[in-house]
Amino acid sequence: MSRTVLTGAAAELQAAFPHVPVTAGHGAGEWLAPVPLGELPAVAGWVYAQLGAPLAQAVGVDERPLAGQFRLYYVFSVPDYRQWLVLRADVDPLAPSFPSVTPAVPAAHWYEREIQDMLGLTAAGHPDPRPLVLHAGWPHGTHPLRKDFDGARMPARAPAPAPTGFHGVAGDGTAEVPVGPIHAGIIEPGHFRISTLGEDVLRLEAQLFYTHRGLEKRAEGMTVERGLYLAERICGACALSNAVAYAQAVERLTGAEVPPRAQVLRAVGLELERLYNHVGDLGNLCAGAAALLGNMHLLRLKEQLQRLNEAVVGHRFLRGFAALGGVRRDVGEGALVNLLGVLDQVRSQFLGALDLLAGNGVFQDRMRTTGVLRRDVAEQLGVVGVAARASGIGRDLRRDHPYLVYGGLDVPVPVYPQGDVWARFQVRAEEALASFRLIADLAEQLPAGPVQADIGPVPPLRHAIGWVESPRGANLHFVMTGPDSTIYRYMVRTASYPNWAAVPSTLPGNLVPDFPLINKSFELCYACLDR
Amino acid sequence: MRSRAMTPEPDLETAGPALAERVRRVLGRSLHIRHLDSGSSNGCDWEMAALLGPVYDVQRFGIDFVASPRHADMLLVTGGVTAHLEQAVRRTYAAMGEPRAVVAVGACACGGGMAGATYAHHGGVDKIVPVYVYVPGCPPRPAAILHGIMLALDRLAELR
Amino acid sequence: MWSLIARIWQAGVAAEPAGRLLEPAPPAFRGAPVVDPARCCGSQACVAACPARALSWTAGATGGAPAAWTLDLGRCQFCGLCAEVCPEGAITQTQAYALATRSAAGLRVATAVGEGGKSDA
Numbered sequence: 001m002s003r004t005v006l007t008g009a010a011a012e013l014q015a016a017f018p019h020v021p022v023t024a025g026h027g028a029g030e031w032l033a034p035v036p037l038g039e040l041p042a043v044a045g046w047v048y049a050q051l052g053a054p055l056a057q058a059v060g061v062d063e064r065p066l067a068g069q070f071r072l073y074y075v076f077s078v079p080d081y082r083q084w085l086v087l088r089a090d091v092d093p094l095a096p097s098f099p100s101v102t103p104a105v106p107a108a109h110w111y112e113r114e115i116q117d118m119l120g121l122t123a124a125g126h127p128d129p130r131p132l133v134l135h136a137g138w139p140h141g142t143h144p145l146r147k148d149f150d151g152a153r154m155p156a157r158a159p160a161p162a163p164t165g166f167h168g169v170a171g172d173g174t175a176e177v178p179v180g181p182i183h184a185g186i187i188e189p190g191h192f193r194i195s196t197l198g199e200d201v202l203r204l205e206a207q208l209f210y211t212h213r214g215l216e217k218r219a220e221g222m223t224v225e226r227g228l229y230l231a232e233r234i235c236g237a238c239a240l241s242n243a244v245a246y247a248q249a250v251e252r253l254t255g256a257e258v259p260p261r262a263q264v265l266r267a268v269g270l271e272l273e274r275l276y277n278h279v280g281d282l283g284n285l286c287a288g289a290a291a292l293l294g295n296m297h298l299l300r301l302k303e304q305l306q307r308l309n310e311a312v313v314g315h316r317f318l319r320g321f322a323a324l325g326g327v328r329r330d331v332g333e334g335a336l337v338n339l340l341g342v343l344d345q346v347r348s349q350f351l352g353a354l355d356l357l358a359g360n361g362v363f364q365d366r367m368r369t370t371g372v373l374r375r376d377v378a379e380q381l382g383v384v385g386v387a388a389r390a391s392g393i394g395r396d397l398r399r400d401h402p403y404l405v406y407g408g409l410d411v412p413v414p415v416y417p418q419g420d421v422w423a424r425f426q427v428r429a430e431e432a433l434a435s436f437r438l439i440a441d442l443a444e445q446l447p448a449g450p451v452q453a454d455i456g457p458v459p460p461l462r463h464a465i466g467w468v469e470s471p472r473g474a475n476l477h478f479v480m481t482g483p484d485s486t487i488y489r490y491m492v493r494t495a496s497y498p499n500w501a502a503v504p505s506t507l508p509g510n511l512v513p514d515f516p517l518i519n520k521s522f523e524l525c526y527a528c529l530d531r
Numbered sequence: 532m533r534s535r536a537m538t539p540e541p542d543l544e545t546a547g548p549a550l551a552e553r554v555r556r557v558l559g560r561s562l563h564i565r566h567l568d569s570g571s572s573n574g575c576d577w578e579m580a581a582l583l584g585p586v587y588d589v590q591r592f593g594i595d596f597v598a599s600p601r602h603a604d605m606l607l608v609t610g611g612v613t614a615h616l617e618q619a620v621r622r623t624y625a626a627m628g629e630p631r632a633v634v635a636v637g638a639c640a641c642g643g644g645m646a647g648a649t650y651a652h653h654g655g656v657d658k659i660v661p662v663y664v665y666v667p668g669c670p671p672r673p674a675a676i677l678h679g680i681m682l683a684l685d686r687l688a689e690l691r
Numbered sequence: 692m693w694s695l696i697a698r699i700w701q702a703g704v705a706a707e708p709a710g711r712l713l714e715p716a717p718p719a720f721r722g723a724p725v726v727d728p729a730r731c732c733g734s735q736a737c738v739a740a741c742p743a744r745a746l747s748w749t750a751g752a753t754g755g756a757p758a759a760w761t762l763d764l765g766r767c768q769f770c771g772l773c774a775e776v777c778p779e780g781a782i783t784q785t786q787a788y789a790l791a792t793r794s795a796a797g798l799r800v801a802t803a804v805g806e807g808g809k810s811d812a
Contacts, residue, residue, distance in 0.1 A: 152650070153650060159618065181615075182567065182568075186579050186580045188576060210616050211613055212570075212614075213646040213652040214651035215649075229743070230646075230742070235572050236571075236573040236575070236577055237573060296585045299584040300584070300705045310716065310720055314717075316670075320721050588705075592709075638765065641765030642798070643766070644768070662795070665795065667792075669769055671790075674713050674788065677713070678789040679791035682793065
């Protein structure tokens with residue numbers, strides 16, 4: 001294997017830690033650094049503090065059958081160099097513990113708690129080592145992602161106790177309001193514990209992972225072809241983003257090139273996904289403030305956009321569109337013309353709805369200064385997407401780590417400093433308007449040619465990441481193949497992962513009735529967090 | 532060439548008025564539906580929410596979604612029942628009065644979907660509570676869910 | 692207020708007329724797949740390709756029941772892969788979407804295929 005010349009962040013990392021052999025990973029821009037376990041927090045802390053590189057994903061893998069060790073992978077994003085730095089450390093099965101990176105890199109907190117639950121490795125020194133994914137009642141020693149755990153059988157579990165482990169508050173006049181997991185409306189399950197003093201919220205705590213289905217374990221042993229259909233169904237609202245991110249990970253594994261026409265079609269699909277989500281999320285945000293007129297106008301537009309998805313691609317959530325190596329079906333000239341015509345109409349009605357809401361003083365008042373996500377909190381927790389951009393952090397994978405044809409497009413990244421519900425509303429509205437234009441630009445530059453290429457043989461024992469800026473933010477898919485080229489490990493970290501952790505910090509100082517509004521201003525998915 | 536099970540209900544032209552009439556006939560009043568997400572990918576949930584939106588507007592047929600199983604005639608379940616939500620499914624079902632119709636909405640609810648039966652996922656609503664109507668789809672379109680509700684109404688009529 | 696009324700007037704009636712609610716889905720829609728009994732050769736390419744294990748093919752008894760191609764609609768993901776991989780082009784993905792049934796057994800739709808196979812439509 002020839003030595004690749006280190007560039008950018010990889011070179012800086014090598015210079016700072018000469019004894020760590022930094023090598024090129026699979027796929028352009030990916031660099032791998034095997035770090036001695038004891039030095040993991042120091043090196044990770046250096047990457048975060050000195051390179052200003054946020055942690056994008058951390059994955060634990062049971063590689064005992066392959067290498068006799070557990071392995072941890074910490075993936076950092078370095079947008080300045082368009083590189084991904086992957087720190088890898090080995091954990092001895094006889095000493096199943098690792099030094100927590102969280103004190104140095106707070107964004108690692110949930111990943112490490114998940115590794116504790118799913119692999120049984122202790123994160124020593126973690127400031128909050130409570131279980132995260134597995135609720136109380138599982139038999140002791142249940143670590144589903146260990147290779148000797150039978151993922152197809154449900155262990156006998158003690159009857160579920162009421163959610164516990166909350167800190168709460170104490171004092172005269174305080175109350176704890178439990179909400180969920182089953183909610184009054186049509187919404188996904190999650191438990192929230194609101195600690196109040198009268199109407200004022202003192203604290204919000206959440207227990208999620210109610211819809212944990214064990215999808216990552218399910219993926220193990222699947223062919224990469226079959227895995228695509230699982231990736232599409234982790235979540236409904238991010239179906240195409242997840243499918244494309246997964247496909248891109250596999251394509252980086254095999255070194256496949258996606259034909260130009262397919263790249264543009266994928267981008268069109270992804271912008272359509274962004275559009276219907278943003279329009280619908282803005283509508284739901286209105287419902288959170290009981291601005292039902294805005295809610296109805298926007299839901300009507302969302303329905304039109306989903307019918308458009310169905311007419312163009314065959315599915316209202318764009319499932320069945322992405323394929324390994326391209327897209328499943330071509331989109332004809334007639335369909336494109338129709339698409340642009342419908343989008344034109346929807347756009348002008350969308351502007352009308354925004355106008356209506358801008359003039360509604362009560363609604364604007366509800367949104368301003370409500371649910372502020374502080375910039376420093378967002379930065380430390382690795383918040384991404386709409387929530388980040390509305391708190392002054394201008395991050396967008398389409399611009400920072402361009403994929404498909406986004407490198408050649410002018411992707412606006414709206415940034416607002418306020419961090420309140422209003423800012424998240426504005427960011428979505430601007431991005432939706434930008435998506436209308438992006439789709440038109442993409443349709444114009446659609447080249448002729450095939451829409452799918454053969455991805456070639458799938459190499460064994462290789463890992464790669466794929467990524468997409470979903471409507472909510474950065475989705476990263478880590479795919480590792482085993483000795484027989486089937487999926488050995490599959491870890492999905494969508495935008496909802498870091499962002500859910502940040503939501504509780506936005507409640508104190510607001511009223512209890514603001515809770516639904518704030519929640520809807522984030523509009524995160526439970527399903528793609530829980531998997 | 533298509534087997535009978537694939538053909539949609541025959542009375543397409545009068546679906547709406549027929550639906551409202553069926554609701555009145557079977558229940559003597561409106562139909563109250565409780566939605567329960569037992570671990571879905573949220574696709575089915577969104578399609579169900581669309582029924583309450585301005586385009587499908589099921590409230591004009593006397594159908595409404597309610598906040599508690601105690602107010603409901605029908606339970607629409609999405610997802611294939613995760614381990615963490617099994618108790619919620621059992622308690623929700625137990626809290627409904629008779630007659631109660633459980634409708635499994637979507638592939639996960641009907642037969643486990645792509646998740647199947649895992650350590651954390653039962654793989655189908657009928658593994659936990661009896662299901663009266665199954666609505667296939669991934670997710671089923673809002674119109675398909677409406678069709679499933681109509682079928683469940685027929686069963687409710689038989690139960691009375 | 693007047694601009695609001697004007698907007699309401701412009702938007703018109705949003706609700707889809709009741710009679711159109713169960714109209715056919717658009718041509719691109721990925722609905723339920725069906726098999727042409729005369730073309731099915733029993734290759735089981737579809738069975739192998741189905742990501743949800745929703746398909747099965749059982750051989751017929753000699754001189755007895757014909758072979759059967761069975762689709763479990765409860766498991767079907769409506770991805771259309773079966774239609775793509777069939778070497779004989781026997782499977783078509785239709786736009787059928789109103790597929791609710793009253794029983795789990797009703798979800799499994801069997802079509803007699805091959806020699807002696809015929810549709811029961």
